[in-house]
Amino acid sequence: MATKKKPSVAYWLENTLYLNITNRCHNNCYFCLRNFRDGIGSFNLKLNKEPAISEVLTELQEVLNLKNWREIVFCGFGEPLERLDCVLEVSNWIKRNHGKMTALRIDTNGQGFLLNRGRNVINELKTAGIDKLSVSLNAHDKKTYMEVCRPSFENAFESILEFVEKAKEEALDVEVTAVTIPEVDLKKVGEIAEKLGARFRTRAYIPGFW
Ligand code: SF4
Numbered sequence: 001m002a003t004k005k006k007p008s009v010a011y012w013l014e015n016t017l018y019l020n021i022t023n024r025c026h027n028n029c030y031f032c033l034r035n036f037r038d039g040i041g042s043f044n045l046k047l048n049k050e051p052a053i054s055e056v057l058t059e060l061q062e063v064l065n066l067k068n069w070r071e072i073v074f075c076g077f078g079e080p081l082e083r084l085d086c087v088l089e090v091s092n093w094i095k096r097n098h099g100k101m102t103a104l105r106i107d108t109n110g111q112g113f114l115l116n117r118g119r120n121v122i123n124e125l126k127t128a129g130i131d132k133l134s135v136s137l138n139a140h141d142k143k144t145y146m147e148v149c150r151p152s153f154e155n156a157f158e159s160i161l162e163f164v165e166k167a168k169e170e171a172l173d174v175e176v177t178a179v180t181i182p183e184v185d186l187k188k189v190g191e192i193a194e195k196l197g198a199r200f201r202t203r204a205y206i207p208g209f210w
Contacts, residue, residue, distance in 0.1 A: 009051050009059040011043035011076075017069045017102075019090065020045045020076025021056055022083050027109055028150040029138065031179050031205055034077045045077040053086050057093055064098065075107035075134075084116045088128040095129035105132040110160035114153045122166045132173040135164055135198070139178070140188035148183050161196065168197045175199040 011018050023034070023046065039045040051059070072094060074080035080087050091104055112121040125133075139145035142157040153159065167174045176193035178184055180202050193200035 005042070005044050007047045008039070008043045008045060009047075009056055009076075010063045011040060011045065012063070012067070012069075013041065015067060015070040017063065017067075017072045018075050019056060019060065019072065019080075020047065020078070021074060021080055021086050021090075022050055022076070022078035023047045024050070024082040025079040025109065026082070026111060026115065026152040027079070027156070030148060030150070031181055039077075047077070050083075053089050056086060056090055060090065060094075069102045071103045071105055073105045073107055075105075079109050079111065079115070080106050081108050081112040081115050081121070084112070084119065084121065084124070087130075088124055091125075091128040091130055099129070103131045104129055105134060106130055107134045108136070109149075109156075110135040110137065110163045111151070111153060111156055112163055114156065114159050122163070122170045122172070126170050126172060130172070132175075133164075133167050134175050134177055134201075135160065135167075136203075137164075137176050137178055137189055137192065138181075138184060140185040140192065144183055144185075148181065161192070164193075164196045164198055175201050177201045177203050179203050180205050 009020050011020060074087055087106065094104060137160060138149055139157065145157040164174055164176060176189065176198045178186055178189040180186065186202055190200040
């Protein structure tokens with residue numbers, strides 16, 4: 001059960017360390033865990049304020065030696081690519097100081113191009129040491145995406161597909177995911193992922209963790 005304790009930037013599940021760097025997101029998915037919970041396990045992920053990059057690094061360093069982490073993942077109660085510069089700086093720091101230790105992943109809604117116009121987002125992520133992207137598509141077509149994810153950006157669905165395609169071109173390890181909700185044709189989402197050359201994974205709807 002999540003408790004009302006101090007909000008966490010760094011939190012973990014088994015051997016995976018997660019970084020909750022923002023609570024901002026340009027989507028309003030009806031199935032978003034934030035609508036139902038304050039956090040994951042015993043960690044409170046509802047931030048009182050967005051942590052500065054230095055605060056992310058401080059919290060990260062406090063827990064880095066707790067375990068032999070298999071992976072560090074940017075994933076919390078918000079979209080990590082709302083803070084591209086934070087992701088880049090923290091990734092750079094990890095690779096510089098603990099490069100051999102662990103893989104780096106971002107769990108994203110795939111709207112990185114819309115959120116960071118004019119930036120070479122995929123290339124910047126790759127250069128900073130990001131190995132993997134897990135992209136939540138959650139719909140088999142634009143109409144369904146608009147209904148279930150309720151994005152602020154009208155062209156979100158198209159932009160996510162482009163994001164996955166570019167990430168594959170840059171040889172990143174990419175998976176596409178979808179939550180198992182009745183509106184979504186999972187078979188069709190799997191076919192889209194296959195066409196884009198990405199792996200496909202389904203994620204259980206609440207109360208599961210993705
Ligand atoms: S994209 Fe993720 S963080 Fe944003 S509203 Fe949807 S489920 Fe929540």
